[in-house]
Amino acid sequence: xxxxxxxxxxxxxxxxxxxxxxxxxxxxxxxxxxxxxxxxxxxxxxxxxxxxxxxxxxxxxxxxxxxxxxxxxxxxxxxxxxxxxxxxxxxxxxxxxxx
Amino acid sequence: xxxxxxxxxxxxxxxxxxxxxxxxxxxxxxxxxxxxxxxxxxxxxxxxxxxxxxxxxxxxxxxxxxxxxxxxxxxxxxxxxxxxxxxxxxxxxxxxxxxxxxxxxxxxxxxxxxxxxxxxxxxxxxxxxxxxxxxxxxxxxxxxxxxxxxxxxxxxxxxxxxxxxxxxxxxxxxxxxxxxxxxxxxxxxxxxxxxxxxxxxxxxxxxxxxxxxxxxxxxxxxxxxxxxxxxxxxxxxxxxxxxxxxxxxxxxxxxxxxxxxxxxxxxxxxxxxxxxxxxxxxxxxxxxxxxxxxxxxxxxxxxxxxxxxxxxxxxxxxxxxxxxxxxxxxxxxxxxxxxxxxxxxxxxxxxxxxxxxxxxxxxxxxxxxxxxxxxxxxxxxxxxxxxxxxxxxxxxxxxxxxxxxxxxxxxxxxxxxxxxxxxxxxxxxxxxxxxxxxxxxxxxxxxxxxxxxxxxxxxxxxxxxxxxxxxxxxxxxxxxxxxxxxxxxxxxxxxxxxxxxxxxxxxxxxxxxxxxxxxxxxxxxxxxxxxxxxxxxxxxxxxxxxxxxxxxxxxxxxxxxxxxxxxxxxxxxxxxxxxxxxxxxxxxxxxxxxxxxxxxxxxxxxxxxxxxxxxxxxxxxxxxxxxxxxxxxxxxxxxxxxxxxxxxxxxxxxxxxxxxxxxxxxxxxxxxxxxxxx
Numbered sequence: 001x002x003x004x005x006x007x008x009x010x011x012x013x014x015x016x017x018x019x020x021x022x023x024x025x026x027x028x029x030x031x032x033x034x035x036x037x038x039x040x041x042x043x044x045x046x047x048x049x050x051x052x053x054x055x056x057x058x059x060x061x062x063x064x065x066x067x068x069x070x071x072x073x074x075x076x077x078x079x080x081x082x083x084x085x086x087x088x089x090x091x092x093x094x095x096x097x098x099x
Numbered sequence: 100x101x102x103x104x105x106x107x108x109x110x111x112x113x114x115x116x117x118x119x120x121x122x123x124x125x126x127x128x129x130x131x132x133x134x135x136x137x138x139x140x141x142x143x144x145x146x147x148x149x150x151x152x153x154x155x156x157x158x159x160x161x162x163x164x165x166x167x168x169x170x171x172x173x174x175x176x177x178x179x180x181x182x183x184x185x186x187x188x189x190x191x192x193x194x195x196x197x198x199x200x201x202x203x204x205x206x207x208x209x210x211x212x213x214x215x216x217x218x219x220x221x222x223x224x225x226x227x228x229x230x231x232x233x234x235x236x237x238x239x240x241x242x243x244x245x246x247x248x249x250x251x252x253x254x255x256x257x258x259x260x261x262x263x264x265x266x267x268x269x270x271x272x273x274x275x276x277x278x279x280x281x282x283x284x285x286x287x288x289x290x291x292x293x294x295x296x297x298x299x300x301x302x303x304x305x306x307x308x309x310x311x312x313x314x315x316x317x318x319x320x321x322x323x324x325x326x327x328x329x330x331x332x333x334x335x336x337x338x339x340x341x342x343x344x345x346x347x348x349x350x351x352x353x354x355x356x357x358x359x360x361x362x363x364x365x366x367x368x369x370x371x372x373x374x375x376x377x378x379x380x381x382x383x384x385x386x387x388x389x390x391x392x393x394x395x396x397x398x399x400x401x402x403x404x405x406x407x408x409x410x411x412x413x414x415x416x417x418x419x420x421x422x423x424x425x426x427x428x429x430x431x432x433x434x435x436x437x438x439x440x441x442x443x444x445x446x447x448x449x450x451x452x453x454x455x456x457x458x459x460x461x462x463x464x465x466x467x468x469x470x471x472x473x474x475x476x477x478x479x480x481x482x483x484x485x486x487x488x489x490x491x492x493x494x495x496x497x498x499x500x501x502x503x504x505x506x507x508x509x510x511x512x513x514x515x516x517x518x519x520x521x522x523x524x525x526x527x528x529x530x531x532x533x534x535x536x537x538x539x540x541x542x543x544x545x546x547x548x549x550x551x552x553x554x555x556x557x558x559x560x561x562x563x564x565x566x567x568x569x570x571x572x573x574x575x576x577x578x579x580x581x582x583x584x585x586x587x588x589x590x591x592x593x594x595x596x597x598x599x600x601x602x603x604x605x606x607x608x609x610x611x612x613x614x615x616x617x618x619x620x621x622x623x624x625x626x627x628x629x630x631x632x633x634x635x636x637x638x639x640x641x642x643x644x645x646x647x648x649x650x651x652x653x654x655x656x657x658x659x660x661x662x663x664x665x666x667x668x669x670x671x672x673x674x675x676x677x678x679x680x681x682x683x684x685x686x687x688x689x690x691x692x693x694x695x696x697x698x699x700x701x702x703x704x705x706x707x708x709x710x711x712x713x714x715x716x717x718x719x720x721x722x723x724x725x726x727x728x729x730x731x732x733x734x735x736x737x738x739x740x741x742x743x744x745x746x747x748x749x750x751x752x753x754x755x756x757x758x759x760x761x762x763x764x765x766x767x768x769x770x771x772x773x774x775x776x777x
Contacts, residue, residue: 019766023759031759091758 007048015041028079028089032072039068103160105149106176109186110229112142113193113222120215128210132201135214139194139221146187153183155609159231159295170290177231177294180609181438185372186228188445189365193221195581196360199453202577203356203460213253217360220246224365227372232292233285236373237278240337243369244271247361251353263349270346274336281329285380288316288326294376301379327385330377331392338370338422341396345679347419348403351411355459358411359452363418364445371425371441375434387532390430390524394538397423399677401545405552406666406673409476410455413553416676417502418448420542424517427539433520435610440513442606443501443594447510450498450585457491457578458484458557461571465564473564478556479660485558487571490579492558494586499554501589503547503641509594511637512601514543518633543637547644555652563658599634 014037021034043061050057083089116135123131161175197217204213223246226239245268252264285292288311289300304313311323334340339347350362361367374381374389381389400420407413421444428437461484462475473480485492501508504515521539525532562568573579591598594606601607652658666674675681 023763 004048004051007044007051011041011044011048013041014038014044026090026092028082028091029076031091032075032079035075036068036072039064102149102152102158102178103176105145106178106229109142109145109149109190110176110222110225112138112145113218113225116218117215117222120211120218123211125211128214129201131211132197132214135218136194136197136201139190139197139218143187143190143194146183146190149178150180150183150187153178153180155180155611161231161293172234173232173293174235175231175293176229178229180611181372181375182228184442184606185368186225188442189221189224189228192360192364192445192449192585193217193224195584196356196449196453198577199359199456199581200354200356202574203456204354207354209253213250213354216246216249216253217357220250220361220366224369227369231294233282233294233297233377234292236376237275237282240278240333240369240373241275243366244268244275244337247271247350247366250357250361251350253354253357254352257352259349260352263346263352267346267350270343271336274333274343277329277332277335279329281326281333284318284322284326284329288313288318288322290316297377298379323382324384327381328388330373330380331385331389334370334374334426335392336370337373338367338426339396339419340370340392340423340426341399342679344396344400344419345676345683348412348415348676351409351415355411355452355456358415359449359456363414363448363452367418367422368425368441368445371422371429371437374426374429375438378429378434381429386430386432387528388430389426390521390532390535393423393426393428393430394521394535394542395423396420397427397542398538398545399423401542401549402669403673403676404549405545406670407549408478408660408674409474410458410478410481410553410557411452411476413478413549414448414451414455417451417546417549420546421448421502424514424539424542427521427535428517431520431524431535433516433524435607436513436516436520436601438610439594439601439604439606440517443509443513443589446585447498447501447508447589450494450582450589451502453578453581453585454491454495454498457488457574457582460574460578461488462564464572465566465570468570469566471564478553480564481557481562482560483558483562483568484571487568488558488573490582491573494582495558496554497586498589499550503550503645504543504637505641506634506638507591507598509589509591512591512595512598512604515630515634515637516601516604516607518543518637519630522633540636540640543640544644544647547641548648551645551648552652555648555654556658559654560652560656560658600630602630 018034018037018039018041021037022031025031025034043064046057046061046064079089082094086094088094116138120131120135157177157179159175159177161173164172164174166172197214200213200217204210207213220243223239223242227236227243230236230239248264248268251267252260254260255264282292285297288304289297291297291300300313304311306312306320306323309320310317311320336343347362347367351358353362397420400416400418400423404413404416404420407416421440425437425440425444428434428440458481459475462473462481465471466473466475497508501510504511518536518539521536525534525536562571587593595601595604597603661670672678
């Protein structure tokens, strides 16, 4: 039996990696991928806390996956539109153009 | 009450005439002047009715005017015999002068202005007469002075007329200072300006231990004299008494009808009238001063009239002299006699001036006809005019006899009354006072002499202008009406039932006795003690004067007129009016000029420097302030601007759309919150 702490470590690591990607990457798609990583880190935490027997966490994780899929589709559509409009998906450049 | 309404109508009629003449267009000038004449005729008739009704009664109506603090000033109308009689005379003379002026001023460009100011003058004069308090009298007094100024300066483009009007105005102001001082004293002592109240208060006031006590108020006794002298000074200015008589001869620069109305008959008499109104306020010192000044003026005026060549100047000096007589009357306690002379003098002097105006008018026509360069007022070019100016001649003759004081004429009666009063006063007061009587009697001879001289020079002998006397033509009916009415009223019968005896005069017998407050000598102008002596004596003096004039200027005698540098001493004194103008020029005027120079220096050296140094201080101060401004205030403002721009630079990055930095800030903040809470 793998002790619960290991799951926490993996969740924390995943969340940190996702956060780092979100903060450092300039590409909008890469940032979305970082966000996915952070969502999955939270899923792992839900499951890890549910090891005792209740199924609430697992259901919640399922909801998160569904929401993440919807979010990804919407966000990618926005990114597509942004690319068509600005001819780039570099967030810094888009911010500069704003003025 | 009805009487008061009539008085108010009389008061307002001339004002209406004034307003009408002011707004009348040039094309309607003649119509406007005729309407003024009709209006004045109405007011003359109304005032005559008033005179018949008033008798020896008096009526007062007054209402509040304005309140200052706890003091209330009033306006009111006072009707009494002397006032209403003067009102009749003012309106009548003014009416006749209006009629006369229609012809005299016919070609004048300032025709409507002239008639407007004549009416304004009549209004102001009615104001003086009808006012029941001294404050109103003062207001109208000034208005009279103003209209006199305006009319003397009628031909304002002429330098001498402009100067003469200014001189008259300024000299009158000197007298008015005295009026204001007297008003202050009266207000302090009595707390009222109403004439009847002043009379009652004055009669109840007493002199105690050198104090003049009236009610609760007490002043050192000398203020009583100051008050009287102040009032007298006002009369000195207005009635052209020594030493302020210098303005009246110059006032002859105005049109001759104006001289007749204002500077002979009415305005100059306002001073005498004022004195008769306030006669209760005059103490013995003041009365003595008045009598002395009056006699000096009478004599000086008569002497100055002796050698004049200007036909109007003779009459001007004569007016000064006669006004001196009136003030002798006031000063010797015979205010009735003074008023009597005022009234008779108004008629015969107006007649004289209008007759002289007629002469000037005729000569002016001659001058224009031949385009001559002569002075039409110079008696040296006149002579022998009696055949061609018959109405003028006979009216002049009657008025001149009246002025000389020949029996059967009005002047005899009033002059007699004055001479008797002066003699009685001299007898009561003492030896030095006989000087007043002496000067008064001497003036009788001088008056006869200068009037005889003028009569002979103007109307008898040969016409000396070099033209035929037949070219002279008399003016139209306007002149004749005015002259005939005025000279008719100079005949003695109109004034006294017995033309040899002023004591039977209705006028003197109607005037109430005043002077109760100074009972130290008990004079009665109707006292007959010296009457026959004075009457006969004055006739003899007149005859002496006429005889002298006859010997010197009799018709047929070859008259030679000396050049001005060959005149005798007496003639030079006379023609220069005792060198009074030169004296004032050398003393007072040069002192004032010196003073102005000194003041100008003081201004430049002291005041200007003071102002400049204040300026410098201001400049230095502002430099310092400017520096402080630049360094501190500007620095503060710049610093705050710099600070806020830095803060703004820092904070604006939050809002700059860098999504990732938002997340960093959110994260850091979250971490901070977690740290702080846990």
